[in-house]
Amino acid sequence: MKLLLDSCVYGAAKEQLRALGHEVEWAGDLAEDPGDEALLARATAEQRVLVTLDKDFGELAVLRHLPHSGIVRLVGFRGRDQAAACQLVVLKYGAELAQGALATVEPGRIRIRSRD
DSSP: OEEEEOTTSOTHHHHHHHHTTOEEEEGGGSSSOOOHHHHHHHHHHTTOEEEESOTHHHHHHHTSOOOOSOEEEEOSOOGGGHHHHHHHHHHHHHHHHHTTOEEEEETTEEEEEOOO
8 A cells, every 4th residue: 555654753664664565655754744735745645645644634634625545643652663553544444544544543443534
């Protein structure tokens, strides 16, 4: 799956997810932070699922109806566990994410909101 990791996601998750076969970019590699809206627009243009720790992206997608290609929000995971949590949600809900779903992933719980 094509993923764009927000800069707040643990940087080592990029290589961990690549090793699992995903095409991954990490916003932390960019020269400067483009801001949430620009990052969401980039993920959409590249047809990447955006992976973040911030709830702001869900608000941009749901309240402001900005286009997106799926969003995964990780909540309550230590940095070293973020790639595994992302892999779990992608394996279980990859088809839904590809259709623009929003996933909130917490230890022991995944909530999916389909695109309206």
